[in-house]
Amino acid sequence: MAAPTGAAARAASGQPLVQLKDVNKHFGALHVLRNINLEVTKGEVVVVIGPSGSGKSTLCRAINRLETIDDGDILIDGNMLPSEGKALARLRADVGMVFQSFNLFAHKSILENVTLGPIKVKGMKPAAAKELAMGLLKRVGVDNQAHKLPAQLSGGQQQRVAIARALAMKPKVMLFDEPTSALDPEMINEVLDTMVQLAKEGMTMIVVTHEMGFARKAADRVIFMADGQIVEQATPEEFFTNPKSPRAKDFLGKILNH
Amino acid sequence: MDSLSEYFQSYLTALETYDVVAALWVNIQLTFWAGLGSLVLGTVLALMRISPVPSFRWAGAAYVNIFRNTPLTIIMVFCILVAVFQLQLNLSSDFDFNFFLWAIIGLSVYHAAFVCEAIRSGVNTVPLGQAEAARAIGLSFLPAARLIVLPQAFRGAIAPLGNTLIALTKNTTVATVASVAEAAGLMKTMIEFRPDVIMAIFATFALGFVVIVIPIGLLTTWLSKKLAVAR
Ligand SMILES: Nc1ncnc2c1ncn2[C@@H]1O[C@H](COP(=O)(O)OP(=O)(O)OP(=O)(O)O)[C@@H](O)[C@H]1O
Numbered sequence: 216m217a218a219p220t221g222a223a224a225r226a227a228s229g230q231p232l233v234q235l236k237d238v239n240k241h242f243g244a245l246h247v248l249r250n251i252n253l254e255v256t257k258g259e260v261v262v263v264i265g266p267s268g269s270g271k272s273t274l275c276r277a278i279n280r281l282e283t284i285d286d287g288d289i290l291i292d293g294n295m296l297p298s299e300g301k302a303l304a305r306l307r308a309d310v311g312m313v314f315q316s317f318n319l320f321a322h323k324s325i326l327e328n329v330t331l332g333p334i335k336v337k338g339m340k341p342a343a344a345k346e347l348a349m350g351l352l353k354r355v356g357v358d359n360q361a362h363k364l365p366a367q368l369s370g371g372q373q374q375r376v377a378i379a380r381a382l383a384m385k386p387k388v389m390l391f392d393e394p395t396s397a398l399d400p401e402m403i404n405e406v407l408d409t410m411v412q413l414a415k416e417g418m419t420m421i422v423v424t425h426e427m428g429f430a431r432k433a434a435d436r437v438i439f440m441a442d443g444q445i446v447e448q449a450t451p452e453e454f455f456t457n458p459k460s461p462r463a464k465d466f467l468g469k470i471l472n473h
Numbered sequence: 474m475d476s477l478s479e480y481f482q483s484y485l486t487a488l489e490t491y492d493v494v495a496a497l498w499v500n501i502q503l504t505f506w507a508g509l510g511s512l513v514l515g516t517v518l519a520l521m522r523i524s525p526v527p528s529f530r531w532a533g534a535a536y537v538n539i540f541r542n543t544p545l546t547i548i549m550v551f552c553i554l555v556a557v558f559q560l561q562l563n564l565s566s567d568f569d570f571n572f573f574l575w576a577i578i579g580l581s582v583y584h585a586a587f588v589c590e591a592i593r594s595g596v597n598t599v600p601l602g603q604a605e606a607a608r609a610i611g612l613s614f615l616p617a618a619r620l621i622v623l624p625q626a627f628r629g630a631i632a633p634l635g636n637t638l639i640a641l642t643k644n645t646t647v648a649t650v651a652s653v654a655e656a657a658g659l660m661k662t663m664i665e666f667r668p669d670v671i672m673a674i675f676a677t678f679a680l681g682f683v684v685i686v687i688p689i690g691l692l693t694t695w696l697s698k699k700l701a702v703a704r
């Protein structure tokens with residue numbers, strides 16, 4: 216688990232873990248993803264940033280095919296994303312997803328939320344799944360809440376459980392779509408700390424977030440999106456201090472003066 | 474005072490001649506089996522209506538629109554005249570039991586349309602994110618529906634399902650057209666032969682159904698509160 220940080224890992228392996236080639240997506244007449252080309256290597260942490268409606272969520276959702284694409288290819292670890300059925304379900308398990316609104320299974324206990332995937336998708340024995348789940352819950356610091364229902368936990372705790380639930384599938388890459396923007400301010404850091412920890416352990420991550428602290432601390436690369444296009448990519452330091460495109464300058468000006 | 478006790482006496486003789494409780498018991502049995510049948514069929518229909526396959530969705534919607542909008546009496550008459558007499562589709566060699574089974578089928582196919590819509594209203598109480606999270610951990614449609622969406626949908630659908638069950642209970646009286654010896658048929662006979670106590674006969678059957686239906690209402694209200702999903 217204690218792999219080297221992103222940049223070193225990137226140098227080590229040749230093939231990208233996530234690869235998008237000329238991806239296009241429309242919602243009716245609206246062109247939400249325009250010719251997206253993106254490669255994320257193993258162990259890399261990519262932060263996606265951009266104004267509302269620029270297609271960040273759609274990009275995340277396309278990568279694990281919660282949203283279909285019109286044309287282009289999406290490959291996970293060299294495998295083309297299947298379009299339907301069991302093969303898709305299996306490949307989806309390789310891509311962990313953490314949602315803005317947590318989406319913990321409301322009628323299941325915290326522990327069951329984490330064990331469900333390993334038992335039902337991977338066919339793991341309940342006892343082994345429980346052990347795995349308790350380990351993960353401990354790692355995100357909510358093991359003492361294992362038998363409660365999601366609604367009994369704070370937002371920050373729920374989001375950490377959601378991270379544990381995704382990790383339980385042993386994903387190759389984790390997608391985070393604004394994981395802290397539904398949280399009260401005092402809970403944001405506990406979730407970000409968990410994510411920073413995950414990044415340090417070598418997890419490949421694509422994170423939609425406006426938390427610049429996280430980007431500076433954990434990201435190898437920042438991708439700036441606007442109007443469905445990748446407008447600019449750079450290291451966090453470079454992007455935040457010296458953005459190149461007028462769109463990025465304008466956007467950063469807005470969030471910094473906020 | 475005298476005439477009142479006389480009236481009561483003749484009412485008692487009517488009750489001795491005709492077994493009201495046995496007739497109502499038939500309605501309870503019809504309710505139970507048709508309730509089960511329509512729940513199973515209605516769940517399958519609801520799954521079809523929320524499935525990712527367009528032709529399933531279409532077929533589910535077509536079923537609901539046809540059966541919800543056809544009078545139950547016509548469905549029941551169809552079962553008897555067409556299925557039993559024309560096509561000779563006998564489910565049992567016992568004449569009465571055959572009609573009883575066909576009455577259950579007629580009640581089930583009709584109420585399944587309402588059960589389907591009740592479950593669908595329950596599905597609407599489940600946030601979309603629940604199904605997305607299920608898909609994101611690698612569950613395909615059926616396991617996601619079975620493990621995540623339907624358990625929550627049923628809890629949200631208990632009240633409308635209870636209403637459907639209450640309607641079903643009362644609608645079992647239509648089984649009389651399938652010549653099943655149930656309460657409405659007995660009431661008709663009793664009124665014909667004992668018009669002297671007609672008011673008391675009406676009251677008896679009305680009360681009988683009230684006694685059957687009220688616990689259903691109480692139970693479903695209690696259950697829907699107890700099982701509500703906390704969000
Ligand atoms: N299911 C949908 N149907 C139609 N249009 C949609 C749908 N989902 C998103 N859109 C539109 O697509 C565009 C991109 O949406 P997306 O959610 O990807 O943006 P975003 O960058 O994540 O924005 P935000 O920062 O507000 O989350 C928006 O204009 C949005 O209104």
Ligand SMILES: [Mg+2]
Pocket residue numbers: 271272273392393
């Ligand atoms: Mg978004």
